[in-house]
Structure formats: C-alpha cells, structure tokens
Amino acid sequence: MKCINPLLLAGVLATATGVHANSLNPVVEKSAAINDSALKTQGKIDSISDSMQSKLQQFKTLNKEIDGLMVYNSQLDKQIQNQLAEMADINASMDQVSVIERQITPLMLKMITGLEQFVALDVPFLLEERKQRVSKLREMMERADVTSSEKFRRVLEAYQVEVEYGRTIEAYPALINVAGQEREVDFLRIGRLELMYVTKDGKTAGIWEKETKQFKELPDTNISQINKALRIARKQLAPDMLTLPINAAK
Incomplete structure (x- = not known):
C-alpha cells in the first residue's frame, strides 16, 4: 500500500474546496436575487391587495x-x-x-x-x-x-x-218728535219685539206701533217699569221681572 503525502492531500483538498466555492457563488447570488425579487413581488401583491380592499370598501x-x-x-x-x-x-x-x-x-x-x-x-x-x-x-x-x-x-x-x-235688549239716547216738539229721550229696545222711550224729564213715555208705523203715548203708570228696564239694559241692575206693555200680534 502506497502512502499519500499529507502535504499533497492538503493541497488537493484546498484546491477542490476553492473550486467548489467558486462554483457555488453564482448559485448563492442568484438565490439572493430571487429572494429579493420575491420580496419585491410580495410587496407589490400586498400593495395591490390593500388597494383592492380599499376600492372594495369604496364600492x-x-x-x-x-x-x-x-x-x-x-x-x-x-x-x-x-x-x-x-x-x-x-x-x-x-x-x-x-x-x-x-x-x-x-x-x-x-x-x-x-x-x-x-x-x-x-x-x-x-x-x-x-x-x-x-x-x-x-x-x-x-x-x-x-x-x-x-x-x-x-x-x-x-x-x-x-x-x-233680535236676541238682545238695548238702551240708547236719541232725539225724536214728541207732541210736535223735538225731545231728547232714552230708547228701550227689546229684541225686535218692542221699542219704547221715556223723555229725559221722566214725564212722557211712548211705544212704537207696527200697524200705524208711529209712536203712541203710554200711560204714566208704565214709566217706572220702563226706567227699570233701561237700567237693566245698561247693566246697572240685575235682571228682574218687568211689567211692560206689549203689542199684541194680530
């Protein structure tokens, strides 16, 4: 059996190792480039995915x-x-x-x-x-x-x-002709049923007659009741029973 020189073996191994390392470098570099490219591609994919999610939400x-x-x-x-x-x-x-x-x-x-x-x-x-x-x-x-x-x-x-x-009573002053003289009187209107007056001196009273279309003088006995009715119409007295002349319907 031949003996191998250790120095020669070491040289051979060193040479083989150098040759192997030199042949692997391009592979390593290519792999690194591929990894870099893969990372960039993944970044683009992530960016596109984010953009699509945003557009989907907008949609x-x-x-x-x-x-x-x-x-x-x-x-x-x-x-x-x-x-x-x-x-x-x-x-x-x-x-x-x-x-x-x-x-x-x-x-x-x-x-x-x-x-x-x-x-x-x-x-x-x-x-x-x-x-x-x-x-x-x-x-x-x-x-x-x-x-x-x-x-x-x-x-x-x-x-x-x-x-x-036709629904109310009213008292108001006016001037009318009484016995040929213009006199100031107080009128009493009871709806449209009656229209009576008393002179301001309280001595003469009258009532409107629908048939004759003129006023007719009333007896003095009616004056007090007419005056009372005037005070009620002016709200100076509470409503009360009155005895007043009425034109009978025909």
Whole structure:
C-alpha cells in the first residue's frame, strides 16, 4: 500500500474546496436575487391587495349611497306627482273662482238691497246707524281695491248684526218728535219685539206701533217699569221681572 503525502492531500483538498466555492457563488447570488425579487413581488401583491380592499370598501359605500339616493328619488318623485296634482286642482279652482266671482257680485247686490228694504220696514231703532251700514256696503261694492271675498264677508257681517238685534235688549239716547216738539229721550229696545222711550224729564213715555208705523203715548203708570228696564239694559241692575206693555200680534 502506497502512502499519500499529507502535504499533497492538503493541497488537493484546498484546491477542490476553492473550486467548489467558486462554483457555488453564482448559485448563492442568484438565490439572493430571487429572494429579493420575491420580496419585491410580495410587496407589490400586498400593495395591490390593500388597494383592492380599499376600492372594495369604496364600492360598498357607493352602493349604499346609490340605494339611499334611489329611495330619496322615489320619494321626491311621489312628492312631485302630488304637487302636479295639486297644481292641476288649483288651476281648476281658479277657473271656478272666476265663474263664482261673476255670479256672486249680483248676489251681494241683491242681498244689500234686501237688507236696505228690511231696515226700512223694520222697527225704527238705531235707524241712522243701520242706514249708514247699508250705504257703506253699496260704496264698498264699487271699490276695486276690496276683494270679492272681503265684500262678501262684510255683507254677511251686516246680516249677522241684524240677527243679533233680535236676541238682545238695548238702551240708547236719541232725539225724536214728541207732541210736535223735538225731545231728547232714552230708547228701550227689546229684541225686535218692542221699542219704547221715556223723555229725559221722566214725564212722557211712548211705544212704537207696527200697524200705524208711529209712536203712541203710554200711560204714566208704565214709566217706572220702563226706567227699570233701561237700567237693566245698561247693566246697572240685575235682571228682574218687568211689567211692560206689549203689542199684541194680530
């Protein structure tokens, strides 16, 4: 058996090791490059994944907004349809108002004429005041700055005043002709049933007669009761039983 020189063996091993190391270096470098490339690729993948998640979230948010807008638009569409229907109703009503306005003016004029005739035929209490009310209504009808609705309201108001006269009692002063002389008297109105007076000196009393359309003098025995009724009408006395002359219905 031959002996190998240790020095020679060491040299051979060193040479082999050097040769092997030199052949592995490119492999190691290539592997490192691959790892670097893999890391960069993973970074890009992570970045793309994050971007996709963000865009997905945006997509979901936009979908919710779109759903909300669709509901809102549907509600607006219903409101618009209702408003269009209301506009159509208003236009139709305006056309009807024009027709009604043409019809209501003659009606109001007839009502004023009727009121004027009623006052002339009625018991003559507050006669000047009531005549002036009718006169003002006629003047109002000629004014262009007063709407038809306001005119109609005032005509109805005048009728309402006349209706209230029939439900109340009233005392008021006035001047009338008594026995050929103009005298100041206190009138007592009991609804539309009776109209009586007492002179300021308390010596003469009278009552309106519907048949003769004039005042008739009353006996002195009625004066105290009429004065009491005047005080009740002025709220100076509590309501109480009274004995007053009454025109009997025929």
